[in-house]
Amino acid sequence: MYSIVAFSSVSYDLICKPNHKQPGDYFPEGYDPREEIAFTEGMGGSQAGSDKDRGPALPGMENLGEDAVMMGGIEEASEIPSDMEFVMSSVPDGEIKMDVASSSSKGAELLLTVKPVCMGFEDYFAAFTKDSHASFSVSPVAGRMDRRGGEPTELTVTCKPAGQSGELVGNLVINLPEDNSKICYKIIATAF
Numbered sequence: 001m002y003s004i005v006a007f008s009s010v011s012y013d014l015i016c017k018p019n020h021k022q023p024g025d026y027f028p029e030g031y032d033p034r035e036e037i038a039f040t041e042g043m044g045g046s047q048a049g050s051d052k053d054r055g056p057a058l059p060g061m062e063n064l065g066e067d068a069v070m071m072g073g074i075e076e077a078s079e080i081p082s083d084m085e086f087v088m089s090s091v092p093d094g095e096i097k098m099d100v101a102s103s104s105s106k107g108a109e110l111l112l113t114v115k116p117v118c119m120g121f122e123d124y125f126a127a128f129t130k131d132s133h134a135s136f137s138v139s140p141v142a143g144r145m146d147r148r149g150g151e152p153t154e155l156t157v158t159c160k161p162a163g164q165s166g167e168l169v170g171n172l173v174i175n176l177p178e179d180n181s182k183i184c185y186k187i188i189a190t191a192f
């Protein structure tokens with residue numbers, strides 16, 4: 001307990017003087033740290049004290065070594081779902097120009113490198129919108145995109161104008177359904 005010793009109208013002088021002896025160190029009477037439970041006790045979990053191998057934590061995983069045969073797993077999508085829509089965003093993520101000979105039967109190909117944008121591996125589905133020129137196609141139409149910072153995904157955009165000339169426009173949409181997002185490119189092919 002402390003007490004106020006002086007008071008002035010100009011300033012407050014607070015001089016504190018303890019009215020009792022120094023407080024204790026907060027340990028109970030008779031405390032001996034050598035008799036207490038160690039800080040690291042129990043950190044190994046419930047299995048730490050046992051030297052006996054009790055097998056895997058999941059039943060049925062006993063033979064998961066080099067000779068194990070894995071069945072099933074996560075399957076990568078290979079086709080576009082029938083109910084999926086490809087709608088261009090109002091502002092595309094990129095605009096790409098290419099030249100193509102209108103008389104060429106092979107058309108022109110463009111390798112599009114798409115950087116991954118999702119936090120994890122993500123299935124993607126790529127296609128041109130319905131209002132795109134019919135000469136455009138993309139492959140692969142489905143696959144798995146790496147996570148952000150990983151390897152980019154490469155798509156091959158093909159334009160086969162079949163004798164038509166002028167400016168051909170295609171809107172490529174890459175749907176990422178698990179992330180509920182999309183990546184859009186406007187592709188302008190000048191057919192001469």
